[in-house]
Amino acid sequence: MTQIKKICCIGAGYVGGPTMAVIAQKNPQIQVTVVDINEERIAAWNNADLSKLPIYEPGLDTVVAEARGRNLFFDTNVDKAIDEADMIFISVNTPTKTYGKGKGMAADLKYIELCARQIARVAKTDKIVVEKSTLPVRTAQAIKRILDQTGNGVSYQILSNPEFLAEGTAIQDLMNPDRVLIGGEESDTGREAIEALASVYGAWVPQERILRTNVWSSELSKLTANAFLAQRVSSINAISELCEASGADVNEVAKAIGMDSRIGSKFLKASVGFGGSCFQKDIFNLVYIAKTYGLDEVADYWEQVIIMNDFQKRRFAERIVTTLFNTVNDKKIAFLGWAFKKDTNDTRESAAIYVANDLMEEEAQIHVFDPKVTEQQMLTDLDYLNTRSSEANRKHLTVHQDPYTALENAHGIAVLTEWDEFKTYDWQRIYNKMQKPAFVFDGRNILDRKQLEQIGFEVYSIGAAN
Ligand code: NAD
Ligand code: UGA
Numbered sequence: 001m002t003q004i005k006k007i008c009c010i011g012a013g014y015v016g017g018p019t020m021a022v023i024a025q026k027n028p029q030i031q032v033t034v035v036d037i038n039e040e041r042i043a044a045w046n047n048a049d050l051s052k053l054p055i056y057e058p059g060l061d062t063v064v065a066e067a068r069g070r071n072l073f074f075d076t077n078v079d080k081a082i083d084e085a086d087m088i089f090i091s092v093n094t095p096t097k098t099y100g101k102g103k104g105m106a107a108d109l110k111y112i113e114l115c116a117r118q119i120a121r122v123a124k125t126d127k128i129v130v131e132k133s134t135l136p137v138r139t140a141q142a143i144k145r146i147l148d149q150t151g152n153g154v155s156y157q158i159l160s161n162p163e164f165l166a167e168g169t170a171i172q173d174l175m176n177p178d179r180v181l182i183g184g185e186e187s188d189t190g191r192e193a194i195e196a197l198a199s200v201y202g203a204w205v206p207q208e209r210i211l212r213t214n215v216w217s218s219e220l221s222k223l224t225a226n227a228f229l230a231q232r233v234s235s236i237n238a239i240s241e242l243c244e245a246s247g248a249d250v251n252e253v254a255k256a257i258g259m260d261s262r263i264g265s266k267f268l269k270a271s272v273g274f275g276g277s278c279f280q281k282d283i284f285n286l287v288y289i290a291k292t293y294g295l296d297e298v299a300d301y302w303e304q305v306i307i308m309n310d311f312q313k314r315r316f317a318e319r320i321v322t323t324l325f326n327t328v329n330d331k332k333i334a335f336l337g338w339a340f341k342k343d344t345n346d347t348r349e350s351a352a353i354y355v356a357n358d359l360m361e362e363e364a365q366i367h368v369f370d371p372k373v374t375e376q377q378m379l380t381d382l383d384y385l386n387t388r389s390s391e392a393n394r395k396h397l398t399v400h401q402d403p404y405t406a407l408e409n410a411h412g413i414a415v416l417t418e419w420d421e422f423k424t425y426d427w428q429r430i431y432n433k434m435q436k437p438a439f440v441f442d443g444r445n446i447l448d449r450k451q452l453e454q455i456g457f458e459v460y461s462i463g464a465a466n
Contacts (some may be wrong), residue, residue, distance in 0.1 A: 002128070002196040004030055008085035010115050011044055012036035012074060012344065014055055014170070014277075015132060015163050016091035021063045022174040024072035026203040029193060033073045033081040039433050045074035056345040056372050059171035065107055087196065089161075090115045090143075091132040096281045105288040107136050108280070116146040123147075123154045128193045131160045134282055136289055137220040140183075157193035159184045160215045162222030167276065168343030180210045183218025223286045229278040232267040234308040240270040240463030241315065250463025270463040272355065272416060272443030273313040275340030277348035280306055313351045315415075317358035319460060324412055328364035333433075334410035336403065337417025337444075338370040338378055345372040351443070352416035353381045360388070360396045367398045370408035371419055375399035375440045404430065410440040418446045431455045 026030040036042050044054035046068075050061035062074070070170045075081060078362050080143045083090060092111040112133060119129060129147065131140060140158040146185045147156045160183035165173040170293050180201045181360055184194040198210050213221070224305065236254055243250040250270040258265030274280075283302050290299040321328050340350035355367045360382075368378060382393040400406035403422075407413055416424060419446050440452055441460045449459050 001025035001199065002086070002192055002264055003213055003291070004084045004087045004128075004196055006030065006192050006199055007032045007084045007087045007200075008087040008116075009034045009090065009091050009132070010036075010078060010082075011052075011091035011093070011133070012038070012041055012090075013091065013093065015165065015166060016089070017045060017053075017055060018057055018060055018063075018165065018170040019091070019132065019163060019174060020065060021060065021072060021114065023200060024067040024070075025063050027200060028067075028071055029199065031066075031071050031073070031074055033085070035075050035076065035078045035081045037076065039076050042074050042076050045383055055174065057168070057170045058343055059286055063171060079122045082119055082127075083124065085127065086125075087128045087130060087152055087200075088119060089130045089132045091163075092134045093278075094135060094281075102288055105284045105291075107134075107285045107288075109142070110141065112143070114147065115443065116143045117157075119148050120150045123156075124152075126155045126270055128157045128159060128196060130197060131158065131219070132287075134162060134222050134226070134278065135160075137216050137223070139219060140215045144322065156191075157185065157189055158215065159168055159193055159197055160218035160222075161197060162218060162458065164222075164225065167346050168341055177209065178206060180205050181213065181218050181221060182210065183215040184211045185215055196306070223289075224280050224281040227286050229267055230274055230283055230309070231253045231302075232306045233269075233271065233274045233279075234305045234312075237312045237462075238308055240312075243463040244466060247465045249465065254461075255302055270445065271312075271351070271418075272316045272462065273309045273351040275344065275348070275350040275352075278395075280309070280349055311355075312357060313354045316351070316441065316443055316462075317355045320355075320412055320414060320439075321362055323439055323441070323458075323460060326409070328359055328362045329412040331364055333359055333364045333366055334368060334369040334407045334413045335370075336406075336413060336415045338368050338373040338381075339417045340417075342417055342419045345374075345377075346380050347373055347377055350381070350416070352382070353385065355414065355416060355443075356397070357382065357385055357387055360393070365386070365398070367400060367406045367410065369400045369403040371421065384416065395460060406434075407434060408433045411435045412441060414441040415444050415446060418444040423447060426454055427457070428455055431457060 007030055009016045016034055019157040020032050020034045041054050061157050094107045097106045140160055144158050162181055180192050182197050184190040194212050201210055241252040254268040257263050258268050283306055287299045287303045339347055340351045437455050440457050445461050449461055452459050
């Protein structure tokens with residue numbers, strides 16, 4: 001069996017960084033080099049101060065501390081790492097296209113293609129190329145064509161090995177995955193490549209959890225998994241509005257249906273809407289692929305998950321405006337949280353961005369506290385929407401380092417991220433310093449509603465009779 005001695009990973013992001021750190025920690029005999037064109041990011045991965053790693057993930061610092069400098073390296077020299085490696089992971093970003101054909105729907109594969117071309121140009125020895133990025137089904141075919149056209153005698157095996165980690169629990173998910181999926185060519189050399197990768201994971205993942213499939217099943221399983229997860233959130237969010245109208249309570253409904261083992265209890269938390277870099281992008285990708293095959297009903301079915309999610313975010317913002325006597329003009333609305341979920345500094349597609357944008361359209365003053373997100377990031381997120389000028393965004397957004405100053409004098413508080421610390425704040429103190437009536441809009445249903453009401457707050461919870 002092929003023994004992997006050197007691994008290169010192109011892309012030192014939320015997936016490449018933690019995944020390679022764990023692979024290196026568990027395989028001290030393999031040299032793992034993570035490369036990126038982003039010099040600042042690589043410098044941050046090499047920072048001696050582990051609290052300054054470019055991404056925040058609980059437990060990541062310990063893993064990096066153990067492996068970095070031993071057999072885990074972060075570098076900007078992409079060519080050298082490709083040249084030396086037996087196995088190359090491609091873990092670059094695959095965002096939704098913002099131009100041309102498929103704009104707003106299809107995955108932009110330009111970074112993937114650039115990687116393939118770079119590998120083709122540099123490689124002098126046989127390589128196993130692993131798709132770690134989430135890709136449209138049949139992308140491996142395109143990568144193979146690009147690699148094979150060099151005609152320099154190098155032979156390649158392409159594997160699909162999608163990543164299922166969730167942010168905030170990345171290390172836990174990597175250490176103890178439900179499954180590792182490896183798709184490869186159905187030939188002797190294909191199977192050999194699959195086993196080479198399986199042995200890397202085999203250092204800590206039980207063999208029965210390492211699933212081998214053909215390449216297309218593997219690629220499509222990743223998009224399907226994300227679509228199913230997102231669909232559960234949209235489904236419970238759809239029911240949350242029905243609960244508000246009918247007097248049912250969405251937490252009770254979720255519990256009641258979740259106890260049915262066929263449904264299961266996970267991913268049934270009603271919220272202000274799902275965010276994150278992947279759910280929306282991957283569903284659009286799925287919708288686009290379905291349309292490309294002429295499968296309009298399939299496309300429409302999945303697109304509805306996004307339509308529902310957009311509605312949920314909009315509905316939350318509208319609820320704030322109507323509750324605050326139909327105007328938030330010049331009113332201080334305090335946001336607790338900006339990240340798309342707790343325990344991460346990632347804000348991509350966070351519901352907070354869209355709710356803030358809607359409220360700014362109503363001339364509200366948004367004051368934010370998030371334990372991990374920087375002011376610069378929040379402003380970048382708003383500017384990216386292109387709704388108004390950067391100056392106008394700056395005029396409407398104030399970022400605080402202390403939650404109590406963020407909440408002082410607010411007309412309303414909106415909980416946008418489920419950070420645990422929000423639950424333990426001194427809510428009496430907050431109430432005393434707020435405008436009255438003091439409104440709380442709990443977009444994550446994490447606060448103790450009864451306790452808040454006893455203090456005097458007027459509370460809106462998602463999916464409760466309000
Ligand atoms: P990211 O944007 O955090 O990181 C991607 C990195 O690739 C960037 O640092 C970028 O500079 C680098 N890069 C791009 N082109 C390059 C090139 N030609 N050479 C060298 N470096 C290059 O993205 P991410 O969140 O890590 O996601 C990567 C992929 O993994 C995506 O396809 C995503 O869908 C998928 N994925 C993400 C998650 C997640 O939780 N974020 C989970 C599972 C799968
Ligand atoms: C998700 C998947 O869970 C991962 O398996 C996958 O690898 C990853 O996408 C990816 O491909 O990028 P992630 O986006 O990091 O992971 O986080 P999730 O925990 O899935 O949460 C996504 C969003 O849904 C968050 O905004 C979260 O708050 C929201 N959510 C989740 C709910 O509103 N309710 C729930 O019950 C669960």
